[in-house]
Amino acid sequence: MLARVAENIYWMARYLERAENIARLISVTANLTLDLPKGLKPIWSQLIAITGAEAMYSSNDYDERAVLKFLISEPSSQVSILSCLASARENARTIRDVIPREVWETMNSLYLYAKEQAPQAPSKRGRFTFLDEVIRQCQMLTGMLAGTMNHDAGYIFLRIGRYLERADMTSRIVDIRSSNLLPSTTATVATYENLQWMSVLRSLSGYQMYRRAMQLRVQRTEVLRFLFQSDVFPRSLSFSINSVNNAVGFLPNHEKAQLIVHRVKRQLDNAHIDKLKQAELQMFVDQLQIGFAQIHDELQLAYFSGLGSAVAAA
Amino acid sequence: MGINWKEYEAAGLFDEMIDQRNKPRSVAKALAKHLETLEGSELEQLQASADLTIKEMGITFTVYNESGGSIDRQWPFDIIPRVMSKREWDRIDAGLKQRVRALNMFIDDIYHDQKIVKDKVFPGDLLKKSKNFRKQCVGMNPKFGVWAHICGSDLVRHSDGQVYVLEDNLRVPSGVSYLLENRQVIKRVFADLFGDYSILPVDDYPSQLFDTLAALSPRPADYPQVAVLTPGIYNSAYFEHCYLAQQMGCELVEGRDLVVPDDDCVYMKTIQGLKRVDVIYRRVDDLFLDPEVFNKDSTLGVPGLMRAWTKGNVSLANAPGAGVADDKVVYAFVPDMIKYYLGEEIIVPNVPTYLCMKEDECKYVLEHLEELVVKPANESGGYGMLIGPHSTKAEREKFTQLIKDDPRNYIAQPTLNLSTVPTLIEGKLEPRHVDMRPFILSSDQIHVTTGGLTRVALRRGSLVVNSSQGGGSKDTWIIDEGA
Known part of the structure; x- marks a missing residue:
């Protein structure tokens, strides 16, 4: 497999996963506004913090409409759903010979749909249909790829890209959502804490699976343990990193990459989530994210440079 | 009321479907009859559905605008097919094979003894001024003596009813992917028509192309490594490069994916390091192929590619220098070449030049x-x-x-009065001028596409069919009337 092609597949998968995650995040936050008591509003600026795009956000306006425009349709924002889908499509376009034709056609029509609908999507009425459609189409693409593409080296890079992005996004959502989802007014804390954790789970489509797997009421420690360490929930950090680990194992000359993945995995497995207070939790997430970045750097060096890890290591 | 052929204004033209008495030609009867059952509005719906299919399939070509940017445009396609009988096509098929055989013998001769010049059939000073003669190619011996492995020859029919060859494209002819895709689109929108007719299939091309290329491999191998070399996504034919690589199941590479180390072999950079390449179907022009030999600033090519080719470690299709015969002056001598090399009379004539x-x-x-x-x-x-x-x-x-x-x-x-084909213009069928580009593959064998890419000038009266200048295309049906 060509080094450049491997890299394009990897990024296509990352952008697709990112578009889907951002759609989920917006959808749940918007849903939460409907459940909150009058006078309480979720802090929309958090969504921008989660995507790590504060620097790109040029407006001083952090109201619902401005933030949603930035995250859905703003072409200059590299994290908007529209630009993620455009990047996924652009990567797919350069590897049209590798991905199944139906996948390209679906990705192309998803992009065309988003381009047409995104300007209306920030409105209250248009939003849910749009976000649902994006999520559904992304899931469909995942299914089509699994069902029609050769599970060869290209597919391995696809999986690595998807799960690395997912791990990264889940860790960001937990990081920011666990701290201050709601303004800390005394009246709200007790009554709406559950609501907060339910919304975290829902951003990851994890509420139902949490109830099945944990059979516990929704509370901080259990939710965190579920999102970090569940081996069965496909959007948890452990599950994602295990998937990266399995995929990396199929690559040629993978020893060095696997060492790094193993280290991240150990950090996750050994963490005492219940003991982590808010500040420690954030440090822990920072540590994990450094690990994700190191995994990416090693992939870049060993596979995307085209010289092979033997040469790259020398 | 469906389409009424009495109202079709074909007077003074040679129309491929309707004769001078406004009656369908025998080969087009079933199609014309089918169209009679359709309202203009139904045709518009079919056209819209075809356009949507093309949009979703992502069939595009790139045009360059003056500000230096490029836009991906959808491939303009008209749903009314162009029909031709197999009997007529068989003669053209034979004529194209004859032509390409002679052209390849000519190129090979030019880069060797130039017998045709010595025998005064072809004026030698023409070569001195040829933009596409490559002195680096003199004495080279590509396998089977074939230089132009993929040739696209443009055919036109004049109002006298005669089909002529208008030009031969021997460098990097494009359009075959649209020929194949047009059929896919028309099958989706005109499914019911295929039952009435014995329309010959076109889908064999990618396998024939792969076989043609694989036969060129310099190493004996069960499965030679074939790659398509593209200038990249900004090239107007990038869609086609992808498409062909995909259909052949071989790698689509850019110049930066390839290296030629000191052993003078070509390798591609893979996730496992370097891997040897045997045959390159290059869609990059000669002058950009190798900055060591040609244009030094080229970033599209591969330094050392000519070195590898000269040593016989890689085959390039088309061979560098093949363009010497892709020249409208050389074209005028093709009838003489056919006589000189093959001792035959030309089957499909040239346009008087x-x-x-x-x-x-x-x-x-x-x-x-x-x-x-x-x-x-x-x-x-x-x-x-x-x-x-x-x-x-x-x-x-x-x-x-x-x-x-x-x-x-x-x-x-x-000025040829190109033949016309009914074309859907605002809910009505009007005659529009067409040409046709078949593709001819040569290595150990010669294959010709079944029919060709029919290009249509969408503006009334216009004779310019190029997609970069407002032309569109049609599906081409070669019909076996005997079947």
Whole structure:
């Protein structure tokens, strides 16, 4: 497999996963506004913090409409759903010979749909249909790829890209959502804490699976343990990193990459989530994210440079 | 009320479907009858559905605009197919094979002994001024003596009913992917028509292309490593490069994916390090192929590629230098080549061509600019042409000067009244001019596509069919009337 092609597949998968995650995040936050008591509003600026795009956000306006425009349709924002889908499509376009034709056609029509609908999507009425459609189409693409593409080296890079992005996004959502989802007014804390954790789970489509797997009421420690360490929930950090680990194992000359993945995995497995207070939790997430970045750097060096890890290591 | 052929204005034209008495030609009967059952609005719906299919399939081509940017445009497609009988096509098929055999013998001769020049059949000084003669190729021996492995020859039918070859594209001819895709689109929108007709399939091309390329491998191997070399996503034919690589199941590479180390072999950079490449179907022009030999600033090519080719460690299709026969002046000599190399008469004739390099013919051209089409020898895509009957006085004066300055670079041909095919224009069928580009593959065997890419000038009266200049395309049906 060509080094450049491997890299394009990897990024296509990352952008697709990112578009889907951002759609989920917006959808749940918007849903939460409907459940909150009058006078309480979720802090929309958090969504921008989660995507790590504060620097790109040029407006001083952090109201619902401005933030949603930035995250859905703003072409200059590299994290908007529209630009993620455009990047996924652009990567797919350069590897049209590798991905199944139906996948390209679906990705192309998803992009065309988003381009047409995104300007209306920030409105209250248009939003849910749009976000649902994006999520559904992304899931469909995942299914089509699994069902029609050769599970060869290209597919391995696809999986690595998807799960690395997912791990990264889940860790960001937990990081920011666990701290201050709601303004800390005394009246709200007790009554709406559950609501907060339910919304975290829902951003990851994890509420139902949490109830099945944990059979516990929704509370901080259990939710965190579920999102970090569940081996069965496909959007948890452990599950994602295990998937990266399995995929990396199929690559040629993978020893060095696997060492790094193993280290991240150990950090996750050994963490005492219940003991982590808010500040420690954030440090822990920072540590994990450094690990994700190191995994990416090693992939870049060993596979995307085209010289092979033997040469790259020398 | 469906389509009424009585209202179709084909008078004075040669229409491929409807004759001068407004009756469908025998080969087109079933199609014409089917169209009679359709309202204009239904045709519009079918057209819209085809356009949507094309949009979703992502069939595009790229045009360059003046600000230097490029836009991906959808492939303009008209749903009314062009039909031709298998009987007529078989003769053209034989003519194209004959032509390409002679052209390859000519190229091989030119880079070796130049017997054809010594025997005074072809004027040698033409080569001195040829833009596409590559001195680096002299003495090279590509496998089977074949230089032009993929050739796209443009065919036109004049109002006299005769099919002529208008030009041969031997460098990096494009369009075959649209030929194949058009059939996919028409199958989706016109499914019920395929039952009435024995329309010959076209889908064999990618396998034939792969076989043609694989046969060129310099190493004996069960599965030679074939790659398609593209200039990248900004090239107007990038869609096609992808498409062909995908259909053949081989790698699509850019120049930066390939290296030629000291062992003079070509390798591609893979996730496992370097991997040897045997055959490259290159869609990069000669002059950009290798900065060590040609254009030094080229970032599209691969340094050392010519070194590897000269040593016989890699095959390039088409071979560098094949373009020497892709020249509108050389074209005029094809009938002589066929006689000289094959001892045969040309089967599908050339369009009569005046060479401005010959004094008497040049004089005639300058005196008859208003009636003629003047073309530069080495341009493609319909650029740099003068269409006499549609020209202004200023344009004719400009061309008079151009021809006088460089007669070798110009030829002129009578203005052909290209045949027409009914085309959907605002809910009505109107005649529009067409040409056709079949593709001919040669290595150990010769294959011709079944029919070709039919291009149509969508503007009324226009003869310019190039997609970069407002042309569209149609599906081409070769119909076996005996079946």
